[in-house]
Amino acid sequence: MKNIILFISILTLFACGGESPKSTSKGEIPTNKTSPSVTKNDGLASIEEVSNEVIAPKKNASEVQQELIEKAKMEKNATKVVEKAKDKANQISTKTAEKISEKTSNVVEKVKEQVPSISEVTEVSNAQAIETEKRKAQVAYEKKLADEAARKKMELEKKNTTQVKDFVDEKPPAPAPPAFSHAPFDALLKKHVSSTGKVNYKGLKNDESKLNAYLNQLEGTPIGKDWGKNKKMAYWINAYNAYTIKLILNNYPIASITKLHGGKPWDVKWIKLDGRTLSLNNIENDILRPTYKDARIHFAVNCAAKSCPPLLNQAWTADNLNSNFEKQAKAFINNSKYNSISGDNAAVSKIFEWYAEDFGDLKNYLNKYASSKIAPSTQIKYKEYDWTLNE
Numbered sequence: 001m002k003n004i005i006l007f008i009s010i011l012t013l014f015a016c017g018g019e020s021p022k023s024t025s026k027g028e029i030p031t032n033k034t035s036p037s038v039t040k041n042d043g044l045a046s047i048e049e050v051s052n053e054v055i056a057p058k059k060n061a062s063e064v065q066q067e068l069i070e071k072a073k074m075e076k077n078a079t080k081v082v083e084k085a086k087d088k089a090n091q092i093s094t095k096t097a098e099k100i101s102e103k104t105s106n107v108v109e110k111v112k113e114q115v116p117s118i119s120e121v122t123e124v125s126n127a128q129a130i131e132t133e134k135r136k137a138q139v140a141y142e143k144k145l146a147d148e149a150a151r152k153k154m155e156l157e158k159k160n161t162t163q164v165k166d167f168v169d170e171k172p173p174a175p176a177p178p179a180f181s182h183a184p185f186d187a188l189l190k191k192h193v194s195s196t197g198k199v200n201y202k203g204l205k206n207d208e209s210k211l212n213a214y215l216n217q218l219e220g221t222p223i224g225k226d227w228g229k230n231k232k233m234a235y236w237i238n239a240y241n242a243y244t245i246k247l248i249l250n251n252y253p254i255a256s257i258t259k260l261h262g263g264k265p266w267d268v269k270w271i272k273l274d275g276r277t278l279s280l281n282n283i284e285n286d287i288l289r290p291t292y293k294d295a296r297i298h299f300a301v302n303c304a305a306k307s308c309p310p311l312l313n314q315a316w317t318a319d320n321l322n323s324n325f326e327k328q329a330k331a332f333i334n335n336s337k338y339n340s341i342s343g344d345n346a347a348v349s350k351i352f353e354w355y356a357e358d359f360g361d362l363k364n365y366l367n368k369y370a371s372s373k374i375a376p377s378t379q380i381k382y383k384e385y386d387w388t389l390n391e
Contacts, residue, residue, distance in 0.1 A: 180221040182238050184214040186315035197302075197310020199245070199391050201252050208249055215242060222274045230318035233292055237316045240283045240301045243271050247280075248304050248389070256387045257304045266303075295358040295365070298351050299328035307338065307349065307386040333369040339383075341370045346380045353382045 188210060192200040204211065218239055223232055244257075251260055261268050266280040273283075288297050302311040309332045312324060332349075333339055340347040352362055359365045362380060367373045374380070 180217055182214075182234065182315035182317055184210060184217070185238055185242055188214070189311070189313050189315060193311055193313040195313055197313070197390065199304070199311060201245075201248055201389070201391050204245060205249055205252060211242065211246060211249070215246060218242070219272050228318060229292065230321040233288065233294075233297075234316040234318050234321050236283055236288050237297070237300045239271070239273060240280060240288075241311060243283075244280060244302060244304050254389065256389055258387045289355075289358065293358075294325070295355070295360075296325040296329050298355055298358065299332050300325065302390070304390055305385070305387045306390050307383070308390065309338070309349075309351070310335075311390065330369045333366060334371050339366075341366060341374055342372050343375050344378050346374045346378050347383050348380060350382045350385045352380075 188204065188207060192203045192207070194200075218235075223235065227235075247260065247265060248254065248257065254260070257265055266284075269277050269279045269282070271278045271280070271283070276282075278287075284297070284301055288301070299309045300312070300316065302308050309328065312328060314320075314324075316324060333341070338349050346363075346366070348362075348366065352359055352366075356362065363374050363376065363378070
């Protein structure tokens with residue numbers, strides 16, 4: 001500013017003449033006043049050019065000075081305006097930058113808030129996995145509890161239902177099955193069979209239910225491993241006789257057992273005993289004869305025919321087996337209805353012919369029981385067999 005004022009002062013000095021006015025004695029003021037020439041240096045106008053420029057409008061020094069001052073003020077104001085503009089621009093730039101930075105920071109913070117760091121993601125993933133396992137364990141535990149509760153409920157309901165059913169449908173317990181015994185059959189034989197072996201099938205028909213009960217006992221009682229020989233033999237002999245009576249009752253009235261099953265009723269398998277289905281022939285020829293090898297069996301089993309050894313009017317037991325064997329053998333061999341034996345004559349039952357192998361030396365066997373002994377020279381003959389029903 002000081003330089004500008006100094007510059008204006010110099011210009012003012014030159015505008016006012018720059019030198020002292022000449023006296024009249026030295027001559028008149030030249031009409032064409034000129035200032036000495038000044039060469040241009042460093043791109044600045046000469047003093048003459050500046051002087052001419054100032055003087056040209058013919059303004060006084062005060063006006064020129066005032067203009068210069070105004071001009072200086074304008075330049076100063078312009079400089080201030082520029083400075084202010086620069087400051088404003090700097091302020092705007094700074095504020096804009098600050099705002100942009102602030103907005104950027106805000107955006108970054110929001111992004112950070114929305115997008116967790118890798119560690120945070122890992123922690124969240126681990127936490128979610130743990131939480132998932134906890135939920136699974138909880139669900140499994142709850143299911144286990146529910147299943148256990150359902151099972152206990154079902155057991156309780158079943159128990160209650162059983163108790164209610166037992167209470168509602170309570171019945172007296174079924175009587176225990178009686179111990180196996182041939183007594184029922186013994187009672188039937190004593191009631192419906194004579195001492196000579198005649199059978200009252202009509203009377204047995206009326207008591208058939210009792211016979212059926214006895215047969216059911218036989219079927220439900222297998223041969224025991226601890227049974228002795230006599231007990232087993234009595235079981236099979238009673239079974240043969242009882243099922244023969246049942247066969248007749250099933251078809252009664254009938255003239256002869258041979259009228260059944262084409263004349264071969266002994267071959268039909270219909271008897272369920274000892275876990276097997278048997279025929280009458282199975283009992284006699286596959287069990288009794290080959291197992292026990294006692295010819296007296298033929299005087300015990302009865303085939304429901306008049307020529308058959310008479311049916312004993314009592315059941316066979318382990319205790320009476322041997323005594324009844326002897327009694328039946330002697331009664332049959334010495335009964336003239338079945339056998340005619342004398343010293344020189346012997347006409348016997350065909351049973352001795354059919355089962356000759358069981359008796360061995362027949363004369364010796366017959367003489368063992370016969371009241372009249374057969375002579376060694378006597379020829380044995382066999383009687384015709386009467387298959388008429390033994391009633």
